[in-house]
Amino acid sequence: MSSAAPQAPTTKARRRRSDGERTRQAILGAAASLATVDGLEGLSIGNLAAATGISKSGLYAHFGSKQELQLATVEEAERVLDEEVVQPALAAPRGREQLLAVCDAFLSYVGRRVFPGGCFFAATSLEMGARPGPVKDRLVAIQSDFTGLLRSFAVAAIEQHELPDDTDPDQLAFELHAILLGADTKFVLYDDATFLDLARRVVRERLGYGD
Amino acid sequence: MSSAAPQAPTTKARRRRSDGERTRQAILGAAASLATVDGLEGLSIGNLAAATGISKSGLYAHFGSKQELQLATVEEAERVLDEEVVQPALAAPRGREQLLAVCDAFLSYVGRRVFPGGCFFAATSLEMGARPGPVKDRLVAIQSDFTGLLRSFAVAAIEQHELPDDTDPDQLAFELHAILLGADTKFVLYDDATFLDLARRVVRERLGYGD
Numbered sequence: 001m002s003s004a005a006p007q008a009p010t011t012k013a014r015r016r017r018s019d020g021e022r023t024r025q026a027i028l029g030a031a032a033s034l035a036t037v038d039g040l041e042g043l044s045i046g047n048l049a050a051a052t053g054i055s056k057s058g059l060y061a062h063f064g065s066k067q068e069l070q071l072a073t074v075e076e077a078e079r080v081l082d083e084e085v086v087q088p089a090l091a092a093p094r095g096r097e098q099l100l101a102v103c104d105a106f107l108s109y110v111g112r113r114v115f116p117g118g119c120f121f122a123a124t125s126l127e128m129g130a131r132p133g134p135v136k137d138r139l140v141a142i143q144s145d146f147t148g149l150l151r152s153f154a155v156a157a158i159e160q161h162e163l164p165d166d167t168d169p170d171q172l173a174f175e176l177h178a179i180l181l182g183a184d185t186k187f188v189l190y191d192d193a194t195f196l197d198l199a200r201r202v203v204r205e206r207l208g209y210g211d
Numbered sequence: 212m213s214s215a216a217p218q219a220p221t222t223k224a225r226r227r228r229s230d231g232e233r234t235r236q237a238i239l240g241a242a243a244s245l246a247t248v249d250g251l252e253g254l255s256i257g258n259l260a261a262a263t264g265i266s267k268s269g270l271y272a273h274f275g276s277k278q279e280l281q282l283a284t285v286e287e288a289e290r291v292l293d294e295e296v297v298q299p300a301l302a303a304p305r306g307r308e309q310l311l312a313v314c315d316a317f318l319s320y321v322g323r324r325v326f327p328g329g330c331f332f333a334a335t336s337l338e339m340g341a342r343p344g345p346v347k348d349r350l351v352a353i354q355s356d357f358t359g360l361l362r363s364f365a366v367a368a369i370e371q372h373e374l375p376d377d378t379d380p381d382q383l384a385f386e387l388h389a390i391l392l393g394a395d396t397k398f399v400l401y402d403d404a405t406f407l408d409l410a411r412r413v414v415r416e417r418l419g420y421g422d
Contacts, residue, residue, distance in 0.1 A: 039252070122396070125399070125400050126328065127338065130327055130399065136400075139400065143397075175393075178394070181392055182385065185336055188341065189337075199389075
């Protein structure tokens, strides 16, 4: 398409859109990182300008309001979670292997400090929990999707007799999610990867690996 | 003592100190609640004045700096955790019963919304995790004490053969703490006590009750 007969205005408009997209992407990456340290409420055009080197007026052009910035930041964090955690799990063999893969991918994403303050959603969920509104609603929806994913893997594992028949998939999804949250909290607080290894061991035991 | 021969200045001084203590206590109670919604960084003399009806200058007389206020708030929250969760557990029979009691007391403290934003320490640990300093150090020490308590109960339970001999007390303490954190997070986010019941079930299963 780029080698087609030149149509200057369209091409320029496209490039501008694409440059704008790249800038927006860079801003949101910085915003998601900042939010895991300062919170979503701590996000401001001012500290984002300091973090990105983009002028405040430039940032205002991208995001009309604080809430718009928060929602776009959550969307960017969801994209990262999908890329880092969900997709690797979906690529694993159906069932118990997917449960193991999703937990390992999550612990790896935390341990590699993809976000400086640990998992974006762990960091922001408790912050926004007591603040009703569209941002909290998005966080709730993303948490529900993630729990639903864990549950679907658990259901497949039970169907394939990789887990005891009487396993409650809701309970197992809750347990595994809690182990991941607990590992994230301790890793962030103690800056110690031992807790991630401990979580890997708990997950393997819970899923019956090595029995 | 109060019925002893009147020594006006001392008695007055005492009453003043005691009134001051009560006011300080009321301020810190409000501060701990606020911190579970706005974060420890969100605590300010301004919003504390709004929450307590005490003038800003009155508050400045009690707390010289924001850090002093944060540290005093953490201390008050630790007192509440001790009263609500630690003491009921210590009153239970040694061993596995104490593990059950500490988990049940924690889930009750969350469910009764002793703090509006769920467990104070869950709410503030991720917030302060990426902010080195004396406040984070206190939060780390309190988390370590709590984990140590869970571990000591686990060790006793293993000694008393209430849990399998090959149970790793560090791993069990981590698992139970994670379940409590996970339940707190979901309760706050969804405002749904089902997650507390789910956690109670998980804890009982993990400790072998009903086997």
